[in-house]
Amino acid sequence: MKPDTVHSAGVDDKLCAPDPVSGRSANFWDFPKWIIELVADNGLIGLGEPRRGDLGDALRQQADLLIGKSLIELPVGNLPLPHGEDYESYIIYEAFEMAWYDLLGQHLGVPVWHLLGGKRVDKVLIDYWMGRCTPEATAERTKIAVESGFHGVKMKCALGDPIAERVRAVREVAPSFSVVLDPNERFENPEGAIQVSKSLEEFDDVLFESPVPQDRIDWYVQLRGEIPQKIALHLTSIHQLLPALKADAAHAYNLLGPLKPFVDWATLCRQAGCPTWRGTGMDLGVRDMSSVHAAAAAGCTLPSDIIGHLLREDDLLEEPIQFEDGALVVPDLPGLGIKLDREALERYRVPD
Numbered sequence: 041m042k043p044d045t046v047h048s049a050g051v052d053d054k055l056c057a058p059d060p061v062s063g064r065s066a067n068f069w070d071f072p073k074w075i076i077e078l079v080a081d082n083g084l085i086g087l088g089e090p091r092r093g094d095l096g097d098a099l100r101q102q103a104d105l106l107i108g109k110s111l112i113e114l115p116v117g118n119l120p121l122p123h124g125e126d127y128e129s130y131i132i133y134e135a136f137e138m139a140w141y142d143l144l145g146q147h148l149g150v151p152v153w154h155l156l157g158g159k160r161v162d163k164v165l166i167d168y169w170m171g172r173c174t175p176e177a178t179a180e181r182t183k184i185a186v187e188s189g190f191h192g193v194k195m196k197c198a199l200g201d202p203i204a205e206r207v208r209a210v211r212e213v214a215p216s217f218s219v220v221l222d223p224n225e226r227f228e229n230p231e232g233a234i235q236v237s238k239s240l241e242e243f244d245d246v247l248f249e250s251p252v253p254q255d256r257i258d259w260y261v262q263l264r265g266e267i268p269q270k271i272a273l274h275l276t277s278i279h280q281l282l283p284a285l286k287a288d289a290a291h292a293y294n295l296l297g298p299l300k301p302f303v304d305w306a307t308l309c310r311q312a313g314c315p316t317w318r319g320t321g322m323d324l325g326v327r328d329m330s331s332v333h334a335a336a337a338a339g340c341t342l343p344s345d346i347i348g349h350l351l352r353e354d355d356l357l358e359e360p361i362q363f364e365d366g367a368l369v370v371p372d373l374p375g376l377g378i379k380l381d382r383e384a385l386e387r388y389r390v391p392d
Contacts, residue, residue: 041069041322044181045351047171047196055171055196055224056321060128062094072390073324074099075356075380078106078139086143087380089326090135096392098132106136114140116155117300125301127276134298138330138376141299145375152333152376156303160339163367164318164332167192167220167343169351175202179209182217191366192218194249194345198226204239207246218245218343220272227251230259230266237267249294250274260289274319281305285312292342294319299334306338315341322348325355329376332361336370354384 046069047053056068074095076088090099102121106114113120119140123133141152153159168185170178170193178195185193193210197203203221210217227233233251240246249272252259263271270291275281278301284290285308293309295302296319306316318335320328328349335344346368349355358379362369371377 042351048173048177051172053172059093060131061098076135076139078143084143084146086139087326088135088139091321102132125278130298137298142375149374151372153337156337159336161336162370164335165343165367166346167194169194169345169347171196175205175209178206179213182210182213186214189365192343194220197221197223199228199232203236207243220247220249222249225250225253230262233263237269257287257289261287302334303338317342317344320346325349325357329361329378332368332370356381356384
């Protein structure tokens, strides 16, 4: 990560669960990132990028299941690889799905969004992002966001942080900025969320993302009736999403998932009257561009946090994703519409 893009000095917060494969716990920027190349016999190469993690052995095992397969053996949306609709199951699968969509799109001469059902938006809104910061650092980073062309910011936080002071710092620099507070469930319970809500009474356009433990859907229903801020849930499976929609537990949803399931889940949310955005994990250019295609096909209307390629030192792409007025431009080129920067790849390569 670039300097001064995550936490203020002295804050120790890993911002991620233990690795789903190895169980190792570390800062998210300390985990390895992986690039997949799916090479066809006609010379085309599809690119994929899983989420961060100790995934080398698992990736190689699933790669062996694809080598030698023909087009007819690789149905779109259901590759012959182990996968389900929960995060631990699909974390490996989605990287190969991404590479296959890229390869197939190049072969057919169509963008990935076309293979996902068509493009509903031409630009995907994104927010600026920061970790847990002092109010002073929050103001400085908001200035960068304004100068860069953003219109909103997402901030990591926890109960006990100077949250109201940070929101005030944002608004003093950018009065019209929307603010998403993302405590990763660390407002702890309804009482904690209500405490934070009351401290923000002077501010509008503030959204709470996953303020309390997400397995307590009843708490979300309770909070919807007791606080003025809108609430979003950050979900990773259809098994989480369906009960939440049935209970009317949130105003909006931040969704992860492989490309095709994500579009299906986001479509379901839209039909239920709940807007969505595409969840990411401070990714590199390949995965971020795949999220642009997915968000465009899903018709996401809320700002996504597809910003890893801007906050890391290098996105590993020859040409960066085009950014205009707070949004990423959806490309019309075949496949993902990107090329890997081989020199950057070698510069950042580390031993496995």
